[in-house]
Amino acid sequence: MSSLSQKRRKFIFSDVSVFAPVKREEIRGAGALLATFDEVIERIRNFQFLTSLGLPVGGTLLLYGPKRTGKTYFSRYLATASNARFVNVRNFPKPEEDGREADLGAEDVRELYKLAREYVKKQNKPIILFYDEFDGVEGEALEELRIQIDGVEGRTDGIFLVATAAVDSADEIDSGLFGFGRALMEPIPFGYQTPQGKIDTLRYYVSLVDHDPNIDFESIASLFQDETSPAAIQQFVNDACTKAKLDEKKKSAKLTERHLVERCVRNLIGFEMDGERSPEDDRVVAHHEACHAAAGRFLGLPVQVVTILPRRSAELEGRGTTMVNIPDNRVVPLQTIENLVVFSLCGMIGQRYLGFPEDDGNAFDLLGANAAAQRLVGDNAQGALTRQRYGCIVFNRPRNEYSQPMRITEEQDVASIIKKAERKAESLMRKIGKKRLGRVAEALLKKKTILRSELDGLLK
Missing domain, CATH: 1.10.8.60 (Helicase, Ruva Protein; domain 3)
Incomplete structure (x- = not known):
C-alpha cells in the first residue's frame, strides 16, 4: 500500500475527531433552520433501518447563502446530531504536483467514495462528506461526483455529501447534484443571524x-x-x-x-492592537472622542463604547471611534437624526473648544454630519428651501438623476442644517464643560476603551 493510500485510509478511518461538535442548545435564534435540519438528521441517523426496508438512503444537501452565515456551523451540528463521521473533503490527501498538493481530481473522488463505502460497511455508521465552497468545483471532479452519487460504481447508502456555497441562489450551482433524485431535500438558504x-x-x-x-x-x-x-x-x-x-x-x-x-x-470591528501615534496625538484623539462621547450621552444617543485604539482602514487610520448603536434598517425618529448631525460635529467643535489644533479627523466629522443632514433633507423632506421650491418630496432615486437646480437646493438646505447644528454643538460643549470632558479623555488615555456605564459615571 502506497504512502498516499495509507494517509487516505487513516484520514477516513481515524478515531480522532476532525471537527468541533455543535450541540443543539448552542444554536440560538434559528428555530426554522433547526426544524428543517431535524428531518435530515432523522434520515441520516436511521439510514440502517431505512436501508433494511429497501429504501436508498444517501444523497446530497446544499447549504447556500453569504459567507459567515453559519453554513459550516450547521454542517457540524448535522454530524453531531446524527452521530455521523464528518470528513472535510478539501482535506482529503491528494497527490503532489511540483511540490504542492494537486486539486481534487476524478481518481481522488473515486478513491474517496470507495473508502467511504468501506467505512459505512465496516463501522455500520453514516459518513458526511463535507465540501466547503462547492461553487468553485468544476471539471472532472464534478463529473465524477455525479457518477459516484448515482451509484454507478456501488451503492452509496449512508454516504451524504453536504456542500456549502457562498451564492445568492441555488440556481447558481449548475451541477445537477442537488436536484430531485439526488438530494436529501431542497437546497437550504442561509442568512445572517438576527x-x-x-x-x-x-x-x-x-x-x-x-x-x-x-x-x-x-x-x-x-x-x-x-x-x-x-x-x-x-x-x-x-x-x-x-x-x-x-x-x-x-x-x-x-x-x-x-x-x-x-x-x-x-x-x-477592525481595530489594530498596537498603534503608532505619538503621545501628543493620543491626547488629541482622546479629547476628540471624549467630546463625541459626552455629546452623544447628553443628546440621548445610545453610545455603547468609546475607544482610541487606531483603526485599520486607510481613511480612518490613526483615529478612534465612538460607537452609537442605531440600526440602519429601522425607522429612526427625526429628532435622533438631528442629534446625529450635532453629535458628528462635536469632535471638531469640542477640539476647538478645548484649545487643540484642528487636524484631519475634523474632515470625517464633517462627512458624518453631511450624511446625516442629507438624510434629513433627502429622505425625510426636512429641507425648508427644498419644500418651498419643490414641495414635500423625498429623494427616493439616486441624486444624480435629479436636476442640477434641485441638487443645489438640497445642498443649500444641508449647509443650513449643519450651520444650525454647529451652533448647538458649541452650546453643548460649554454645557458639558472642560472638566467633564477632561475626565473622559484621561480615562481613555489610561484604559484605551471605556464602556457606556463608565462613561456615564465620568459625566456625573
Missing part, C-alpha cells in the same frame, strides 16, 4: 464560564457586524476568557463585560 439570535448565542457561550452577572449582553451584541457568525461569537468568548486569565494570572479568573467589549473592539 440581532436577538446574536444576543442569545453570546449569552449561551458566556453562561458556560464563570462570569460577572451584570454583563450587558444586548449592548455587546449590538457591536457585532451583520456577518458575525455563531462560530465567531464562540471564538470571541473564548478569546475574552483567555484575556481574563492572562490579566489576572489565574485559572479561575472571572469573565467581565470589559473583557468582552475589548475583544469585540479589537477582533470584530
Whole structure:
C-alpha cells in the first residue's frame, strides 16, 4: 500500500475527531433552520433501518447563502446530531504536483467514495462528506461526483455529501447534484443571524464560564457586524476568557463585560492592537472622542463604547471611534437624526473648544454630519428651501438623476442644517464643560476603551 493510500485510509478511518461538535442548545435564534435540519438528521441517523426496508438512503444537501452565515456551523451540528463521521473533503490527501498538493481530481473522488463505502460497511455508521465552497468545483471532479452519487460504481447508502456555497441562489450551482433524485431535500438558504439570535448565542457561550452577572449582553451584541457568525461569537468568548486569565494570572479568573467589549473592539470591528501615534496625538484623539462621547450621552444617543485604539482602514487610520448603536434598517425618529448631525460635529467643535489644533479627523466629522443632514433633507423632506421650491418630496432615486437646480437646493438646505447644528454643538460643549470632558479623555488615555456605564459615571 502506497504512502498516499495509507494517509487516505487513516484520514477516513481515524478515531480522532476532525471537527468541533455543535450541540443543539448552542444554536440560538434559528428555530426554522433547526426544524428543517431535524428531518435530515432523522434520515441520516436511521439510514440502517431505512436501508433494511429497501429504501436508498444517501444523497446530497446544499447549504447556500453569504459567507459567515453559519453554513459550516450547521454542517457540524448535522454530524453531531446524527452521530455521523464528518470528513472535510478539501482535506482529503491528494497527490503532489511540483511540490504542492494537486486539486481534487476524478481518481481522488473515486478513491474517496470507495473508502467511504468501506467505512459505512465496516463501522455500520453514516459518513458526511463535507465540501466547503462547492461553487468553485468544476471539471472532472464534478463529473465524477455525479457518477459516484448515482451509484454507478456501488451503492452509496449512508454516504451524504453536504456542500456549502457562498451564492445568492441555488440556481447558481449548475451541477445537477442537488436536484430531485439526488438530494436529501431542497437546497437550504442561509442568512445572517438576527440581532436577538446574536444576543442569545453570546449569552449561551458566556453562561458556560464563570462570569460577572451584570454583563450587558444586548449592548455587546449590538457591536457585532451583520456577518458575525455563531462560530465567531464562540471564538470571541473564548478569546475574552483567555484575556481574563492572562490579566489576572489565574485559572479561575472571572469573565467581565470589559473583557468582552475589548475583544469585540479589537477582533470584530477592525481595530489594530498596537498603534503608532505619538503621545501628543493620543491626547488629541482622546479629547476628540471624549467630546463625541459626552455629546452623544447628553443628546440621548445610545453610545455603547468609546475607544482610541487606531483603526485599520486607510481613511480612518490613526483615529478612534465612538460607537452609537442605531440600526440602519429601522425607522429612526427625526429628532435622533438631528442629534446625529450635532453629535458628528462635536469632535471638531469640542477640539476647538478645548484649545487643540484642528487636524484631519475634523474632515470625517464633517462627512458624518453631511450624511446625516442629507438624510434629513433627502429622505425625510426636512429641507425648508427644498419644500418651498419643490414641495414635500423625498429623494427616493439616486441624486444624480435629479436636476442640477434641485441638487443645489438640497445642498443649500444641508449647509443650513449643519450651520444650525454647529451652533448647538458649541452650546453643548460649554454645557458639558472642560472638566467633564477632561475626565473622559484621561480615562481613555489610561484604559484605551471605556464602556457606556463608565462613561456615564465620568459625566456625573
